[in-house]
Amino acid sequence: EDKVVQSPLSLVVHEGDTVTLNCSYEVTNFRSLLWYKQEKKAPTFLFMLTSSGIEKKSGRLSSILDKKELFSILNITATQTGDSAVYLCAVANAGNMLTFGGGTRLMVKP
Amino acid sequence: NAGVTQTPKFRVLKTGQSMTLLCAQDMNHEYMYWYRQDPGMGLRLIHYSVGEGTTAKGEVPDGYNVSRLKKQNFLLGLESAAPSQTSVYFCASTSSPWTSGFNNEQFFGPGTRLTVL
Numbered sequence: 001e002d003k004v005v006q007s008p009l010s011l012v013v014h015e016g017d018t019v020t021l022n023c024s025y026e027v028t029n030f031r032s033l034l035w036y037k038q039e040k041k042a043p044t045f046l047f048m049l050t051s052s053g054i055e056k057k058s059g060r061l062s063s064i065l066d067k068k069e070l071f072s073i074l075n076i077t078a079t080q081t082g083d084s085a086v087y088l089c090a091v092a093n094a095g096n097m098l099t100f101g102g103g104t105r106l107m108v109k110p
Numbered sequence: 111n112a113g114v115t116q117t118p119k120f121r122v123l124k125t126g127q128s129m130t131l132l133c134a135q136d137m138n139h140e141y142m143y144w145y146r147q148d149p150g151m152g153l154r155l156i157h158y159s160v161g162e163g164t165t166a167k168g169e170v171p172d173g174y175n176v177s178r179l180k181k182q183n184f185l186l187g188l189e190s191a192a193p194s195q196t197s198v199y200f201c202a203s204t205s206s207p208w209t210s211g212f213n214n215e216q217f218f219g220p221g222t223r224l225t226v227l
Contacts, residue, residue: 004152006152009150031214032214034214034215041220041221042114042200042218042219042220042221043153043200043218044218045215045216045217048214048215088152088153090153092214096141096160096204096206096214097155097158097168098143098153098155098214098216099155100145100152100153100154101152102150102151102152103150103152
């Protein structure tokens with residue numbers, strides 16, 4: 001059975017802090033790992049990672065995948081209150097099914 | 111281009127009632143999915159479809175049925191609602207893996223909040 005575990009469950013930081021969110025996985029026929037941000041409604045896509053060691057970057061967010069150790073991290077630098085959300089990690093298998101982790105709830109205080 | 115839409119947005123049912131949730135996408139996607147999201151549990155796959163006229167079970171299919179009569183629509187049915195089905199339901203879609211530029215990204219609808227009393 002495919003499994004995705006995220007840590008920490010929740011995190012409270014102040015504006016300007018840097019945070020690291022973790023995602024570990026066990027999946028048969030791994031294809032890619034995806035990060036989503038979920039505010040009040042639908043998850044919105046952040047990154048897709050398929051290769052180890054190659055950092056994906058978008059503004060203050062970056063992510064990297066380690067396929068040997070089966071984990072990924074999502075970094076957010078210089079956090080802002082608008083970064084407050086639940087961050088979801090999901091792993092896609094060869095059948096294009098996503099298995100989601102339970103999410104990390106991030107709260108950024110002013 | 112509306113993307114993925116879901117109706118209704120909210121619904122309250124009594125135990126034993128039935129209802130259908132509608133998902134529609136205008137991106138010509140082959141694959142469509144129904145998830146449920148409960149507090150602290152991420153999203154769990156209920157049923158999915160890889161094309162018009164096809165459906166398959168996901169991780170938590172019991173108590174639900176689905177139909178994909180048209181490519182753009184994916185219906186989720188609850189025949190006899192139970193309080194355990196109180197949840198937020200999300201529909202998602204994606205192109206097929208054989209599509210040029212495919213990247214596994216699933217596009218999500220805004221969700222339906224269902225309460226079963």
